[in-house]
Amino acid sequence: MEMPIPDPAVLARKSRVQERLSAVLPADAVISDEAETRAYECDALTAYKCPPMLVVLPASTGEVSDVLRICHEEGVPVVPRGSGTSLAGGALPTADCVILGVARMNDVLETDYANRIIRVQTGRTNLSVTGAVEENGFFYAPDPSSQLACAIAGNIAMNSGGAHCLKYGVTTNNLMGVTMVAMTGEVIEIGGAHMDSGGLDLLGLVCGSEGQLGVVTEATLRILPKPEGARPVLMGFDDNEVAGACVSDIIKAGVLPVAIEFMDRPCIEATEAFAHAGYPMCEALLIVEVEGSEAEIDHQLSLIMEIARRHNPVELRESKSADESARIWLGRKSAFGAMGQINDYMCLDGTIPVSSLPFVLKRIGEMSDEFGLKVGNVFHAGDGNMHPLILFDANKPGDLELCEAFGAEILKLCVEAGGCLTGEHGVGIEKRDLMTYQYEPADLEAQMAVKDVFDPQWLLNPAKVFPLSVSDARRGVTPVAAE
Amino acid sequence: MKPENEAALAEMIRSANGPLTITGGGTRGMTGDGETLETGALSGISLYEPGALTIVAGAGTPLAEVHDALAAENQRLAFEPMDHRPLLGTTGAPTLGGVIAANVSGPRRIQGGAARDYALGVRFVDGAGNIVKNGGRVMKNVTGYDLVKLMCGACGTLGVLSEVALKVLPVPETSGTLVLQGLSDADAVDVMSLAMGSPYEITGAVHGAKVHGDETVTALRIEGFEQSVAYRMGRLKELFADRGAEIALLPAETSDALWERARDAGPLSNVAGDVWRVSCKPSDAPGLVARAGAQSHYFDWAGGLIWMRMAAGTDLRENLGRFDGHATLVRAGAGTRAALGAFHPEAAGVARLSAGLRARFDPRGILNPGLMGPVTAREVV
Ligand SMILES: Cc1cc2nc3c(=O)[nH]c(=O)nc-3n(C[C@H](O)[C@H](O)[C@H](O)COP(=O)(O)OP(=O)(O)OC[C@H]3O[C@@H](n4cnc5c(N)ncnc54)[C@H](O)[C@@H]3O)c2cc1C
Ligand SMILES: Cc1cc2nc3c(=O)[nH]c(=O)nc-3n(C[C@H](O)[C@H](O)[C@H](O)COP(=O)(O)OP(=O)(O)OC[C@H]3O[C@@H](n4cnc5c(N)ncnc54)[C@H](O)[C@@H]3O)c2cc1C
Numbered sequence: 001m002e003m004p005i006p007d008p009a010v011l012a013r014k015s016r017v018q019e020r021l022s023a024v025l026p027a028d029a030v031i032s033d034e035a036e037t038r039a040y041e042c043d044a045l046t047a048y049k050c051p052p053m054l055v056v057l058p059a060s061t062g063e064v065s066d067v068l069r070i071c072h073e074e075g076v077p078v079v080p081r082g083s084g085t086s087l088a089g090g091a092l093p094t095a096d097c098v099i100l101g102v103a104r105m106n107d108v109l110e111t112d113y114a115n116r117i118i119r120v121q122t123g124r125t126n127l128s129v130t131g132a133v134e135e136n137g138f139f140y141a142p143d144p145s146s147q148l149a150c151a152i153a154g155n156i157a158m159n160s161g162g163a164h165c166l167k168y169g170v171t172t173n174n175l176m177g178v179t180m181v182a183m184t185g186e187v188i189e190i191g192g193a194h195m196d197s198g199g200l201d202l203l204g205l206v207c208g209s210e211g212q213l214g215v216v217t218e219a220t221l222r223i224l225p226k227p228e229g230a231r232p233v234l235m236g237f238d239d240n241e242v243a244g245a246c247v248s249d250i251i252k253a254g255v256l257p258v259a260i261e262f263m264d265r266p267c268i269e270a271t272e273a274f275a276h277a278g279y280p281m282c283e284a285l286l287i288v289e290v291e292g293s294e295a296e297i298d299h300q301l302s303l304i305m306e307i308a309r310r311h312n313p314v315e316l317r318e319s320k321s322a323d324e325s326a327r328i329w330l331g332r333k334s335a336f337g338a339m340g341q342i343n344d345y346m347c348l349d350g351t352i353p354v355s356s357l358p359f360v361l362k363r364i365g366e367m368s369d370e371f372g373l374k375v376g377n378v379f380h381a382g383d384g385n386m387h388p389l390i391l392f393d394a395n396k397p398g399d400l401e402l403c404e405a406f407g408a409e410i411l412k413l414c415v416e417a418g419g420c421l422t423g424e425h426g427v428g429i430e431k432r433d434l435m436t437y438q439y440e441p442a443d444l445e446a447q448m449a450v451k452d453v454f455d456p457q458w459l460l461n462p463a464k465v466f467p468l469s470v471s472d473a474r475r476g477v478t479p480v481a482a483e
Numbered sequence: 484m485k486p487e488n489e490a491a492l493a494e495m496i497r498s499a500n501g502p503l504t505i506t507g508g509g510t511r512g513m514t515g516d517g518e519t520l521e522t523g524a525l526s527g528i529s530l531y532e533p534g535a536l537t538i539v540a541g542a543g544t545p546l547a548e549v550h551d552a553l554a555a556e557n558q559r560l561a562f563e564p565m566d567h568r569p570l571l572g573t574t575g576a577p578t579l580g581g582v583i584a585a586n587v588s589g590p591r592r593i594q595g596g597a598a599r600d601y602a603l604g605v606r607f608v609d610g611a612g613n614i615v616k617n618g619g620r621v622m623k624n625v626t627g628y629d630l631v632k633l634m635c636g637a638c639g640t641l642g643v644l645s646e647v648a649l650k651v652l653p654v655p656e657t658s659g660t661l662v663l664q665g666l667s668d669a670d671a672v673d674v675m676s677l678a679m680g681s682p683y684e685i686t687g688a689v690h691g692a693k694v695h696g697d698e699t700v701t702a703l704r705i706e707g708f709e710q711s712v713a714y715r716m717g718r719l720k721e722l723f724a725d726r727g728a729e730i731a732l733l734p735a736e737t738s739d740a741l742w743e744r745a746r747d748a749g750p751l752s753n754v755a756g757d758v759w760r761v762s763c764k765p766s767d768a769p770g771l772v773a774r775a776g777a778q779s780h781y782f783d784w785a786g787g788l789i790w791m792r793m794a795a796g797t798d799l800r801e802n803l804g805r806f807d808g809h810a811t812l813v814r815a816g817a818g819t820r821a822a823l824g825a826f827h828p829e830a831a832g833v834a835r836l837s838a839g840l841r842a843r844f845d846p847r848g849i850l851n852p853g854l855m856g857p858v859t860a861r862e863v864v
Contacts, residue, residue: 037723061753080532088863094849105608112512112766114673115676115764115765115766135827137682142768158624158625159629165622169600170623172600172629172632173596173600179638182832187835188830188832188836189832189833190833192764192807192808193764193807194584194762194809195592195762195784195787196597196636196762196813197834198762198808198809198826198827198828198829199636199827199837199853199855199856200636200701200836200837201586201599201632201633202631202633202833202837203631204599204629204631205632205633206633208625208629225680225681225682226682227682227864228682247534249534250532251535251536251653252533252556252653254557254653254656255656256561256572256652256653260565277606279783279794292711293711293714293715295710295714296707296710296714299708299711300708327825330691332694351623351624352621353535353620354532354535355532356533383621383622384535384621384622385622385623418620418621419619419621420619420626420628422625423623424623424625427625427626431626435626435627438627439616439626440616441615442614442615443615443617443627444627445613446613447617447628447630448771449840449843449844450601450628450630450843453517453629453836453842454839456810456835464713465628466627474805483725
């Protein structure tokens with residue numbers, strides 16, 4: 001993985017930058033001690049690490065503004081950070097950067113049930129947003145699996161989604177406004193408690209921009225009333241293709257489940273050995289969940305089961321109680337942990353049109369043989385968001401590289417099948433160099449033109465998203481270090 | 484100019500030497516002062532996968548063609564785009580590109596989202612003649628920046644769309660509408676907020692006179708499976724039994740017309756006056772109406788959208804003062820349009836970013852100049 005050479009001129013200014021930052025922040029909000037900055041050396045993509053030059057932990061929009069103004073004046077790159085759970089290396093520091101963490105900014109600023117919004121500081125964790133409103137019967141819909149830890153800041157930057165986005169959408173569909181601080185320190189309000197944007201949709205642009213356009217400090221989020229109830233059905237098939245067809249048929253029938261999850265045989269086997277959820281041993285397993293009143297749930301599940309029966313399932317298990325529901329979800333929820341028990345793994349995140357599911361799974365199986373690495377597949381089938389988990393041995397020399405090469409081939413396959421490189425984890429550094437497979441130079445140029453407008457000097461999280469060779473000129477860099 | 488394909492479109496824009504007025508069906512009824520660039524030949528559905536809920540079509544495809552193709556599979560555009568012809572007295576066939584470029588969304592916006600929430604991918608030609616694609620045809624995609632959203636609502640000022648990929652949804656089994664008679668604006672917003680905060684999944688909430696008959700009504704729409712619709716209507720009726728309003732339950736057959744009328748600004752059509760569209764926080768709506776001095780008005784989006792009819796030439800924005808939202812001038816004479824501008828002035832920071840984006844995507848300032856922001860001094864080659 002290539003990262004830009006740290007700028008010696010910036011490193012030489014370290015003590016001055018530190019002094020200036022200390023003048024505008026409380027003493028404990030500027031971290032320069034090497035042992036402490038190490039805690040920020042990577043995000044959840046732990047294969048790459050680099051301690052930053054400095055870490056700052058501001059507590060307000062005003063402090064963020066001060067920090068950015070100073071870094072702008074000093075020409076110091078800034079990497080914004082929420083909780084550091086990115087799987088794409090989005091929050092990976094460079095040695096010459098300031099990490100700006102928003103973890104101390106976690107207040108609820110306003111809850112407004114009549115208008116169905118909540119306004120929070122962006123360091124607040126995803127799950128605690130729901131926590132703030134659930135007593136009143138509301139919830140915040142986007143539910144990444146990391147929701148206990150990840151922050152709204154990172155959710156906005158990565159446009160994160162979760163299992164229930166088939167019905168409720170991802171972050172961009174639930175975000176109504178932000179307070180954003182530009183690299184110059186200017187505070188900009190975009191959107192708000194009203195529903196549509198007046199002019200250009202800058203909010204849509206900021207959401208998913210991976211911390212490159214501005215630092216988001218406050219967010220107005222849409223909250224929704226909790227459904228009366230929800231229940232899943234579990235179905236097993238002896239053929240991936242048949243399971244894929246079943247997914248399409250359910251969707252076509254006009255039932256709109258909140259989640260359709262898919263697991264393949266390697267994943268089922270690993271999960272069973274680990275969590276003992278009582279799953280059937282078969283090629284493909286679906287968990288379909290619906291919501292509504294009791295009667296409505298019964299009705300929808302009966303329709304779904306009728307469709308499933310037409311595809312000769314080897315197992316069909318309708319939940320009748322909260323306990324049975326929990327058992328059905330148990331395996332799915334422990335799938336990642338289960339795979340991790342067998343081996344180290346790399347979790348990919350590509351998207352495909354649902355119709356290509358059987359073909360893509362078959363090809364992944366063949367490629368698994370070619371590369372000699374096992375793969376388990378668990379994913380959000382309703383929207384084609386795949387998470388192939390490639391097993392490898394981190395202690396075996398060359399295995400990580402082999403795994404990365406295999407991963408890249410799978411993502412290219414997703415693009416060839418009409419899908420894309422990432423459905424929810426983002427590009428970061430991980431998929432940066434694959435961008436040219438999905439986008440032509442003009443496509444990337446148009447995206448980079450947006451960054452030029454928001455951050456003309458490319459100081460915000462500059463080495464992410466775009467292949468370094470493509471963004472070199474803009475970052476004012478000529479040589480690139482190979483590591 | 485009427486390019487036959489994307490390459491020709493790119494060539495025409497590249498070699499343009501003056502402003503262009505981008506026109507789909509032209510139902511918006513506004514023509515700029517540039518040469519007309521029609522998208523009508525960039526037409527046709529290139530991919531439709533009902534099982535994946537996706538459709539891809541040329542930007543010039545008539546909306547009716549998209550509707551028909553979807554209806555054949557019992558699917559639809561869930562964002563329910565309005566038809567502006569009744570309100571504006573225009574003719575022509577609305578196009579997919581026009582709807583996406585203007586981010587046109589109807590009553591279901593409150594529950595299902597706006598046009599921009601259903602746009603999965605676009606292809607467009609920027610003001611320099613570059614062909615650009617963004618997004619794709621899958622539900623989830625966070626590969627790079629989301630220019631799809633940026634193009635939705637840019638009204639052709641950043642690029643001319645050549646192709647659009649959309650998420651579609653199944654048509655529910657049935658629908659029904661709960662109608663409460665004679666509530667005040669404030670009580671109606673309260674009722675609509677409570678309904679929206681209930682678990683009964685309201686997919687439309689409008690209030691006003693002439694939405695349904697001549698009286699003032701508050702209408703709540705529910706969609707889904709037959710028994711579920713009946714159940715939820717019943718629950719809502721109980722919920723609002725103490726409001727002192729007469730409550731009627733309309734089945735799908737009689738309520739569809741109501742929603743179409745609300746969607747298309749029916750209550751303000753065929754009456755003189757300027758028509759404005761105010762996007763606001765629902766609970767602010769009654770107060771805004773009190774300040775507006777409108778001749779008539781009604782609420783959509785549970786109060787989050789106010790349609791107002793003003794005496795010709797009145798500056799509604801001045802009457803409203805500062806508020807969380809914006810007011811767009813939708814129907815007015817050319818003089819008023821020129822004087823007030825269709826779009827709400829933006830705060831300084833946002834305006835600078837918007838202008839910066841325009842300068843990048845349309846460096847010569849030739850795409851619908853002046854439509855969304857001030858005409859810049861950029862030189863037209
Ligand atoms: C076990 C596990 C499960 C996961 N499951 C899911 C899942 O189901 N769905 C999903 O979408 N993701 C998932 N993720 C990925 C990750 O949790 C999300 O990307 C999350 O949104 C990151 O949030 P964070 O606060 O940790 O951000 P960080 O990792 O701190 O940062 C992520 C990105 O956001 C930027 N950023 C951070 N703060 C700001 C700010 N204030 N302003 C601007 N930019 C900022 C950073 O620069 C970086 O580019 C999972 C991760 C793990 C470890
Ligand atoms: C803020 C706002 C203001 C509106 N104001 C009016 C109004 O004053 N009068 C009115 O009649 N309707 C107005 N509308 C409605 C809306 O424009 C039409 O309902 C819809 O666009 C109809 O499609 P059409 O093909 O007839 O579009 P057209 O009327 O042809 O075009 C609509 C807009 O989209 C642009 N456009 C069309 N095709 C493309 C393309 N392929 N690529 C890029 N841009 C394209 C046009 O330049 C124009 O700005 C407004 C909508 C919004 C959101």
